[in-house]
Amino acid sequence: MHRSKGINLLLPSILILLVILLGLSFARNEGTTFLRASHQWPGGIGDIRDVMIQMIADEVNDANVGLDLRVYPAQSLFRATDQWSALVRGRVDMIALPLDYASGRHPEFNATLMPGLVKNHAHARRISDSEFMTRIHNVIEEAGAVVLADAWLAGGFTSNAGCILEPEDIEGQVIRAAGPAFERMLVGAGASISSMPSSEIYTAMQTGVLDAANTSSASFMSYRIFEQSTCMTSPGDNALWFMYEPVMLSRFTWDRLTEEQQQVLRVAAENAEEYFFEQASLLDLEMERIFSDAGVEVVQMTAEQANRWRDIAFETSYEIFYDEVESGRELVRLALEVE
Amino acid sequence: MRSLIKSYIKAVSLLSRICGVFSTTLILLASVVVCQMVVMRYGLGESTVWQSEFIKYAIIAATLLGSPYVLLLRGHVSVDIIYNYISPAHAKYASIISSIIGLLCCTLIAWAGWLYFYEAWHEQWVTPTVWGPPLWIPLLPLPVGLFILTLQYLANIFIDHVIDPEELST
Numbered sequence: 001m002h003r004s005k006g007i008n009l010l011l012p013s014i015l016i017l018l019v020i021l022l023g024l025s026f027a028r029n030e031g032t033t034f035l036r037a038s039h040q041w042p043g044g045i046g047d048i049r050d051v052m053i054q055m056i057a058d059e060v061n062d063a064n065v066g067l068d069l070r071v072y073p074a075q076s077l078f079r080a081t082d083q084w085s086a087l088v089r090g091r092v093d094m095i096a097l098p099l100d101y102a103s104g105r106h107p108e109f110n111a112t113l114m115p116g117l118v119k120n121h122a123h124a125r126r127i128s129d130s131e132f133m134t135r136i137h138n139v140i141e142e143a144g145a146v147v148l149a150d151a152w153l154a155g156g157f158t159s160n161a162g163c164i165l166e167p168e169d170i171e172g173q174v175i176r177a178a179g180p181a182f183e184r185m186l187v188g189a190g191a192s193i194s195s196m197p198s199s200e201i202y203t204a205m206q207t208g209v210l211d212a213a214n215t216s217s218a219s220f221m222s223y224r225i226f227e228q229s230t231c232m233t234s235p236g237d238n239a240l241w242f243m244y245e246p247v248m249l250s251r252f253t254w255d256r257l258t259e260e261q262q263q264v265l266r267v268a269a270e271n272a273e274e275y276f277f278e279q280a281s282l283l284d285l286e287m288e289r290i291f292s293d294a295g296v297e298v299v300q301m302t303a304e305q306a307n308r309w310r311d312i313a314f315e316t317s318y319e320i321f322y323d324e325v326e327s328g329r330e331l332v333r334l335a336l337e338v339e
Numbered sequence: 340m341r342s343l344i345k346s347y348i349k350a351v352s353l354l355s356r357i358c359g360v361f362s363t364t365l366i367l368l369a370s371v372v373v374c375q376m377v378v379m380r381y382g383l384g385e386s387t388v389w390q391s392e393f394i395k396y397a398i399i400a401a402t403l404l405g406s407p408y409v410l411l412l413r414g415h416v417s418v419d420i421i422y423n424y425i426s427p428a429h430a431k432y433a434s435i436i437s438s439i440i441g442l443l444c445c446t447l448i449a450w451a452g453w454l455y456f457y458e459a460w461h462e463q464w465v466t467p468t469v470w471g472p473p474l475w476i477p478l479l480p481l482p483v484g485l486f487i488l489t490l491q492y493l494a495n496i497f498i499d500h501v502i503d504p505e506e507l508s509t
Contacts, residue, residue: 081467104467104474172384183469192380192387195468209391 033261035060035069035253037094040080040199043073047222048279049096052149052272053247056094059268065261069094080197088144090252096151098216098245099136100179101197107324108139110181111331114321115313116306118242121281123338124152132334135327136244146254148269149247151276154235154284158220158291159212160205163231163299167308170212176201177214178243181317185309186214188316201225214241217287226294234288236300240309247272344497345507351494352411354487359408362401369397389470396477403484407491435500442492445485452481 037057041047050073057069078086084102086092103109111117111132118124127133128150137147157164161173171190177183183193194209198219204210205228213225217235220226235241247269254262292298301309322328376390409415422430458464460475498507 101467104465104471105462107465171386172380174380174387180467180469180471187386187388187469190386193469194391 031066032068033066033257035067035093036077037069037071037096038075038077038083038086038092039071039073039096040075040083040197041073041219042222043071045222048153048218048276048283049151049245050222052151052276053094053096055272055275056148056247056265056268059271060264063264063268065258065264067257067261067264075199080199087248087250090144090250092250093253094148094247094249096245096247098178098198098243099140100181100243103179103181106139106143107321108136108327108331110179110317110321110325111328111335112136112244113177113179113242114181114332114335115185115240115317116310117332117335118152118239120237120239121152121154121277124154124242124280125277127335127338128152130334130338132331132338135331135334140246140248141251144251145248146251147246147248148265149273149276151245151247151273151280152242153216153218153245153280154239155214155216155220155241155243156235156239157212157214157233157241158225158229158231158296159233160228160230161211163297164212164233165299165301165305167312173211174209175212175214176204176210177241181321182214182241184317184320185313188312189309198223202228205229216241216243216245217283220287221283221290226291226296229291229296231297231299232288232291233299233301234291235284238301238303238306239284240301240306240313341502344502348494348497348502348507351487351490355407355411355491358404358484358487359411362405362408365397365401365404369394369401372397389472392466392468392470392472399477400480400484403480404487406484407487410488410491410495413495431500435496438492438496438499442489442496445489445492449482449485449489452478452485456482 037053039049039053041050043050043054050071053071057071060067060069077092080097081101083092083095083097084105087095087097098113099109100113118127133150140147155178157170157175159173159175162169164170164173167189170186172192174192174194175183175186176194176196177186178198180195183195187193191212194204196204198213198215201210201213201215201219202223202225205213205225215223215225220232226232249265257265288298318332321332325331372390372394376387376394379385379390380387406415421433425433456475456478459473459478464474465471466474466477
């Protein structure tokens with residue numbers, strides 16, 4: 001008796017629920033394309049890459065062209081290292097990614113974190129407009145993605161086992177550096193390596209897995225690495241660490257959009273890119289301020305010290321890159337040509 | 340038919356035991372590499388590059404390849420809250436249903452793992468690290484381990500509901 005009563009109530013309620021869901025999905029889908037954007041950094045606290053994507057989302061959503069772009073920060077959709085394959089398979093529409101995370105699939109990407117290849121923020125901007133960048137964009141496009149906005153971030157060394165200025169300083173320390181090209185130089189200087197995405201640096205330094213880390217000024221701040229460091233080598237005028245972190249759209253998504261929607265996205269991304277390049281050099285100063293306020297010693301490499309690192313890089317990172325990538329020598333030549 | 344099922348159970352049990360041995364070897368190997376890393380880094384002051392990555396893959400592989408052996412021994416974590424409230428006759432059906440759900444899940448993961456492995460192998464992907472071993476090597480234990488786990492699930496259903504365990508030992 002009791003049982004049949006339950007069923008009597010169950011069936012109508014399921015039916016009502018289905019009708020409501022159906023109604024909702026019609027209301028949502030009418031003429032609107034929903035896009036999901038993923039990135040690995042904390043959202044809403046002013047991380048420059050989060051701000052960039054949010055700017056694009058706001059402009060696109062306000063344009064009334066039937067697009068609804070939502071941002072999912074802090075790896076809430078995909079783990080940092082899984083974002084690339086999700087993008088090229090069309091599982092996510094848009095990502096901002098340190099491109100070298102995908103270098104296992106496209107070794108050419110190692111050129112986008114080659115130590116000493118980019119000299120400063122102005123140089124980074126000129127590189128973004130060069131033949132070198134066109135070649136990298138071609139590799140991305142062949143893989144199944146479209147670059148919307150370029151971004152090059154400077155970064156430095158941080159450590160809780162002594163300041164890193166000379167190559168000798170790193171001997172015996174365990175470090176990560178976002179990509180194999182940069183890490184090969186560190187090995188050349190005598191460091192030990194434990195590779196991981198930047199989202200794991202904090203815990204790794206806290207638990208002693210890492211003594212030191214290389215990452216971008218923006219990530220140093222967003223991930224609050226100053227809480228685990230004693231000395232920071234900031235990028236300054238002789239930065240070795242420049243990493244390419246573009247905003248990309250899946251090819252599947254791009255082909256689904258109308259020309260008008262594509263145009264709106266392009267314009268929004270250009271504005272975000274413009275904003276980024278204005279802010280890029282300020283990030284390094286902001287990071288220095290936050291680290292020294294937190295009681296971390298902040299130092300900078302001299303030109304001679306940076307050159308000693310570069311010499312190691314030419315024998316390690318660059319040589320291995322030339323061996324691994326057929327067009328490697330030419331890619332590096334194209335980048336070095338940019339003045 | 341019964342003898343066919345019996346030889347299936349025996350064959351799969353053997354396969355699961357081999358997996359168990361392999362899994363143990365990987366754990367041992369990982370321990371040796373940890374020691375080697377400590378000696379290299381702190382004893383000799385040399386730099387270590389491939390060790391952490393190797394250990395990570397070895398332990399994941401040990402877990403995946405060890406799972407069929409654990410299921411063979413029925414050492415897996417099981418929730419018996421429903422079994423305690425239903426009669427033994429119903430419990431029998433419940434155990435068939437849960438085994439079939441387990442079997443389907445494992446088949447699905449094994450298939451997805453195979454696709455991932457095949458892509459990495461075909462495209463010659465490597466891991467994005469200084470060591471950079473071919474990516475298919477750390478991906479292989481997923482389809483292999485889960486496939487054997489699927490076979491073991493089927494064997495367990497036979498053992499529980501078709502063949503008497505005593506009949507098996509003879």
